[in-house]
Amino acid sequence: MxxxxxxxxxxxxxxxxxxxxxxxxxxxxxPKQSAVNIIQDGKTLMTLRLSEEKDRTFVLPYGDSSNTIEIKDGRIRVKDAQCPDKTCVHTGWLSSSAMPIVCLPNHLVISFADSEGEVDAVAE
Amino acid sequence: MKPRRLAELAVLTAVALIIFIIELQIPNPFPIPGVKLGLANIITVYAVYHYRAYETAMMVAVRLLLGSIFSGNIAALLYSASGSVCCLLGMLLLRKIIDERHLWLASVFGAVLHNTGQMLAAVAVTQTAQLFAYYPFLLVSGCLAGAFTGLCAQFIVPRLKKIKPKTK
The missing domain is CATH 1.20.5 (Single alpha-helices involved in coiled-coils or other helix-helix interfaces)
Known part of the structure; x- marks a missing residue:
């Protein structure tokens, strides 16, 4: 038994x-998608069309901490972060629509936007 | 609680903490939040099968608290704590079904449950369901890491039996 x-x-x-x-x-x-959402604390801070974005670097503050985000050649990554584990930095460039870049200490998520929204817009 | 028992628990907790801190020094090759070998859980798995439920729970609680203070990553406490609660509840049930010769199996389930708890906490904290994309990776790593720590614990059991006088 x-x-x-x-x-x-x-x-x-x-x-x-x-x-x-x-x-x-x-x-x-x-597959990859062209639109990227940057989400913090469940709120979408910005939606970027990577193919149309210029190469740039900007800082997202979060309390005492922050994440430095880099956009280059139509790709996006977290270049630097003020958190203990730096998992988001090690993740590297965002490459899969199903796997977002995540910074748990700063509650930050960078992911490709759902394509469903766009399909709906086209259908209407 | 007898002083001898208390001392045993304290020593095991200290050993688990030392393992935990040494593991922190090993760079993690997988850039996925939550993926970890979790070597300190060798002690947890051992304790589940050799101590009472509340004694094991106390050990894990102390290790989590001190571990997060020593590692300076207090933000991670929430995730590891919810993972540990899931893992402990599951393993305490499983120890009635799985005998000690299959310690590694109990450990696999413990690890998977730990990752599940972590995942739920992370989704709740960040309010972002996209995080579930990491769950398959956590399942694979949980199975492997759980089997590894479980096997380690299995090798430790006979050795500890030699040095530990029979009390119960």
């Missing part, structure tokens, strides 16, 4: 693992 339960749980763990791998691949190969 106990043994069969263990086997069941091993299978469950394997399923979780495979689901994770499938999901990761899906996220990694999701």
């Amino acid at each position: 106990k043994k069969s339960k263990t086997t069941l749980l091993i299978v469950a763990a394997a399923v979780i693992f495979l689901a994770g791998i499938t999901g990761s691949l899906f996220v990694l190969f999701a």
Whole structure:
């Protein structure tokens, strides 16, 4: 009885693992989009069309901390951040529509905008 | 609580803290928030199977608090705490089902639950559902890291048995 339960749980763990791998691949190969949202505390601070943006660098303050954001050659990244882990800096250029750049300490998310909104606009 | 028991818990907590701080010095090759080996959880996994629920919970609470103070990353406390609560609740249930020879399995589930708790806290704090895009990566890393720490704990169990006199 106990043994069969263990086997069941091993299978469950394997399923979780495979689901994770499938999901990761899906996220990694999701296509790029041209519009980018910069979101802080759940509010969209700005929406940028990367292909039309000039190369520039700007600072987003957040309390005592801040993130330096760079736009270059139609790409966007967090160049520098005043947070302990700097995960957002290490993420590098935004490349997948499913995987945003995230700075948890500063509650900052940079992601490609949903294309659904645009489709709706065209349909209307 | 007997002084001997208290001392054991204190030593284990201290060991977990030391592991935690050493792990901080190892650069993380994966730029994904929440992805981590979590070596200190070797001690957590061991404690879940050898101490009472509230004793394990106390150990983890002290380690989280001191760990976030020592690492200077107090903002991360919220995420790690909610992860740990999920992980502990799940593992304390699982220890009734999974025997100690399958410690690594319990650890895998613990790690996945930890990542789930973290994820929910992060989404709640930032109010941004896009964060769920990281969840598949966390699942994979949780399975691998959980299996690794669980195996480490499994190797430690017989060694600790040798030095620990039977009390209970």
